[in-house]
Amino acid sequence: MDIITLAEITGSLSTIGYGLAALGPGLGMGILVGKALEGTARQPEAAGRLQTMMLLGIAFVEVIALLGFVLAFVA
Amino acid sequence: MAVIAGMGLSAVSTLADASGPEFPTIDDFLPPTILFSGTPFAMNRIIFIRVLITVVLVLVLGISAKRAKFIPGRWQGLLEWVLDFVKNTIVYEAMGEERGKRYVPMITTLFLSIFVFNLCGVIPGLNMAATATITMPLVFAIWTFFQYWIAGIRGRGLGGFLRDEMFPAGMPKPVYILLAPIQLIELLLIRPFSLTVRLFANMISGHLLVALCYAATQWFFIESANKAIMPLGALTLAGGIFITLFEIAVAVLQAFIFSVLATSYINMSLPPKEESIQ
Numbered sequence: 236m237d238i239i240t241l242a243e244i245t246g247s248l249s250t251i252g253y254g255l256a257a258l259g260p261g262l263g264m265g266i267l268v269g270k271a272l273e274g275t276a277r278q279p280e281a282a283g284r285l286q287t288m289m290l291l292g293i294a295f296v297e298v299i300a301l302l303g304f305v306l307a308f309v310a
Numbered sequence: 311m312a313v314i315a316g317m318g319l320s321a322v323s324t325l326a327d328a329s330g331p332e333f334p335t336i337d338d339f340l341p342p343t344i345l346f347s348g349t350p351f352a353m354n355r356i357i358f359i360r361v362l363i364t365v366v367l368v369l370v371l372g373i374s375a376k377r378a379k380f381i382p383g384r385w386q387g388l389l390e391w392v393l394d395f396v397k398n399t400i401v402y403e404a405m406g407e408e409r410g411k412r413y414v415p416m417i418t419t420l421f422l423s424i425f426v427f428n429l430c431g432v433i434p435g436l437n438m439a440a441t442a443t444i445t446m447p448l449v450f451a452i453w454t455f456f457q458y459w460i461a462g463i464r465g466r467g468l469g470g471f472l473r474d475e476m477f478p479a480g481m482p483k484p485v486y487i488l489l490a491p492i493q494l495i496e497l498l499l500i501r502p503f504s505l506t507v508r509l510f511a512n513m514i515s516g517h518l519l520v521a522l523c524y525a526a527t528q529w530f531f532i533e534s535a536n537k538a539i540m541p542l543g544a545l546t547l548a549g550g551i552f553i554t555l556f557e558i559a560v561a562v563l564q565a566f567i568f569s570v571l572a573t574s575y576i577n578m579s580l581p582p583k584e585e586s587i588q
Contacts, residue, residue, distance in 0.1 A: 291571070304514075
């Protein structure tokens with residue numbers, strides 16, 4: 236090992252990359268579901284509509300995490 | 311869903327260096343051809359599952375429709391409930407009855423076939439979601455793509471549709487330099503691509519997790535030389551059962567999300583004028 240290399244990693248780095256990619260969407264999903272719950276608590280009769288909208292939002296957020304998952308295999 | 315998949319992935323890489331169980335890999339999704347190899351109709355296991363399950367779906371629905379009675383039995387009631395759910399909750403809720411009527415057959419086909427294809431991942435003996443490779447979701451996404459372009463062009467003409475989509479009203483002029491290309495890329499690429507990736511990546515991660523749990527269980531119970539770690543097998547077995555149930559939920563959810571998104575993409579392409587009336 237030369238002097239420049241201070242640390243070495245063996246194995247696949249893409250799992251770490253996936254973990255990083257899942258961080259943001261995880262936060263986003265938490266906020267999304269929390270807000271939808273808040274809305275439902277304020278206005279229980281809107282629960283059905285809110286739930287559909289929440290699932291739509293989750294679908295958009297989830298793609299980001301899933302892109303990370305796909306790239307973990309591609310890279 | 312995706313977060314749990316990530317845990318599964320890291321578990322694969324940490325455990326794989328020991329002489330452990332046979333872990334699932336991405337090669338599971340590229341099985342060798344089994345039928346008609348050499349011809350353009352070469353089939354592998356996944357394609358065979360698709361054909362089989364399509365035939366089953368068509369037969370079940372056809373026979374149920376043929377034997378439909380005025381007073382529905384339990385099975386017919388269930389089917390009618392599903393069809394009503396797609397019609398009312400997915401299509402009419404977004405589009406209204408007037409415009410939605412034309413798209414009910416398409417969305418119902420999407421929902422039912424994606425749901426049944428996803429469910430193959432947990433049916434014993436098949437054990438592979440038919441939507442788990444990129445081609446099948448891509449076909450559904452391309453269908454949706456053409457439907458929302460056609461809906462837009464029919465309503466406003468190609469020029470009008472592109473103008474409305476790329477230059478939404480009420481923006482300061484310089485913003486359009488940035489906004490117009492983004493909107494165009496979204497229309498052409500991002501929408502079908504995200505539909506595809508969402509579905510097939512979900513199915514791949516689900517299959518990997520289920521296979522990982524059961525492979526580990528088999529190894530802990532049967533092949534492991536050290537019997538002291540057998541209790542871990544109970545843990546992975548419980549995890550496997552949990553994830554199998556979770557996968558059933560994901561199958562429904564992904565079918566629902568795909569059809570809701572397809573509906574709303576088509577709805578966004580339809581001329582906005584009538585929206586205020588409904």
